[in-house]
Amino acid sequence: xxxxxxxxxxxxxxxxxxxxxxxxxxxxxxxxxxxxxxxxxxxxxxxxxxxxxxxxxxxxxxxxxxxxxxxxxxxxxxxxxxxxxxxxxxxxxxxxxxxxxxxxxxxxxxxxxxxxxxxxxxxxxxxxxxxxxxxxxxxxxxxxxxxxxxxxxxxxxxxxxxxxxxxxxxxxxxxxxxxxxxxxxxxxxxxxxxxxxxxxxxxxxxxxxxxxxxxxxxxxxxxxxxxxxxxxxxxxxxxxxxxxxxxxxxxxxxxxxxxxxxxxxxxxxxxxxxxxxxxxxxxxxxxxxxxxxxxxxxxxxxxxxxxxxxxxxxxxxxxxxxxxxxxxxxxxxxxxxxxxxxxxxxxxxxxxxxxxxxxxxxxxxx
Numbered sequence: 001x002x003x004x005x006x007x008x009x010x011x012x013x014x015x016x017x018x019x020x021x022x023x024x025x026x027x028x029x030x031x032x033x034x035x036x037x038x039x040x041x042x043x044x045x046x047x048x049x050x051x052x053x054x055x056x057x058x059x060x061x062x063x064x065x066x067x068x069x070x071x072x073x074x075x076x077x078x079x080x081x082x083x084x085x086x087x088x089x090x091x092x093x094x095x096x097x098x099x100x101x102x103x104x105x106x107x108x109x110x111x112x113x114x115x116x117x118x119x120x121x122x123x124x125x126x127x128x129x130x131x132x133x134x135x136x137x138x139x140x141x142x143x144x145x146x147x148x149x150x151x152x153x154x155x156x157x158x159x160x161x162x163x164x165x166x167x168x169x170x171x172x173x174x175x176x177x178x179x180x181x182x183x184x185x186x187x188x189x190x191x192x193x194x195x196x197x198x199x200x201x202x203x204x205x206x207x208x209x210x211x212x213x214x215x216x217x218x219x220x221x222x223x224x225x226x227x228x229x230x231x232x233x234x235x236x237x238x239x240x241x242x243x244x245x246x247x248x249x250x251x252x253x254x255x256x257x258x259x260x261x262x263x264x265x266x267x268x269x270x271x272x273x274x275x276x277x278x279x280x281x282x283x284x285x286x287x288x289x290x291x292x293x294x295x296x297x298x299x300x301x302x303x304x305x306x307x308x309x310x311x312x313x314x315x316x317x318x319x320x321x322x323x324x325x326x327x328x329x330x331x332x333x334x335x336x337x338x339x340x341x342x343x344x345x346x347x348x349x350x351x352x353x354x355x356x357x358x359x360x361x362x363x364x365x366x
Contacts, residue, residue, distance in 0.1 A: 090132025098142025118360030121186030158188025175254035181266035203228030293317035
């Protein structure tokens with residue numbers, strides 16, 4: 001395991017700039033900052049035209065401005081619903097980084113300041129909270145979208161769309177990635193979630209992978225240091241929260257036409273078996289030897305609706321946003337499906353989607 005660890009930053013700067021009446025200290029979910037307005041006074045404020053209390057948007061704008069000044073990197077407040085395939089999520093500070101140096105600055109800055117930090121790829125398997133995040137999220141751009149093919153190896157930045165590595169394999173007569181056809185998202189998210197089919201996962205093809213840990217340590221993991229499991233890269237606890245920067249995949253030589261045919265078959269199978277509409281893909285992992293969708297279907301839950309969300313009538317492991325759904329609607333249906341399957345089949349379903357709290361931390365179904 002190669003390591004290039006920078007010196008740990010010293011000292012703790014201010015969490016928020018400006019006078020005492022401005023924004024909260026985002027150190028953790030239970031921190032009460034004395035600079036926040038009185039809750040009763042805050043509750044008496046009128047809602048803005050977007051239905052949110054002005055204090056939330058003001059605080060995020062302050063954090064975005066503070067980050068811009070400290071980092072010199074593009075930082076904006078954006079609605080997470082626009083960055084998600086299911087179209088759900090409130091506002092958050094979004095930082096777009098273009099190279100390793102910028103990413104290092106962002107990670108070490110947030111570690112030093114005690115601010116929450118998450119990373120978004122294609123937004124195809126993360127359920128964001130309705131109220132947004134009191135944390136920043138990183139989007140990988142620039143160098144992190146570069147792709148190269150050398151012999152039987154495809155190297156790609158974590159921000160590269162999955163479809164592009166698929167095309168690279170086909171154009172160079174390399175086989176091994178066809179099972180990814182039709183999957184959304186980016187390479188980084190696909191690697192962390194070990195995306196794939198029931199019988200194969202992307203992590204099995206990794207030759208090497210570059211990461212940055214939450215404390216700003218650069219690491220390179222080789223094939224023999226990675227122990228993936230179904231739908232998870234299965235990193236050791238010490239590396240949880242790390243961000244994938246780039247990955248090299250080992251493929252096999254083949255015929256371009258044969259690869260193209262396999263890709264077309266995979267795409268057709270997904271179109272025929274999966275619903276059309278806004279979703280996060282499969283909500284639950286398949287239990288060993290079982291299909292989560294079939295188990296939910298046997299509970300009679302196809303078409304079950306909650307608010308603006310609905311369990312798909314075509315594939316019961318998909319929850320669709322059919323009419324301005326909220327995260328709470330999706331969670332209610334997911335909990336219903338899990339409880340019904342447990343009661344009827346004595347099987348506890350595990351989520352495949354990632355559920356974030358307001359600090360961009362992954363949480364499970366309560």
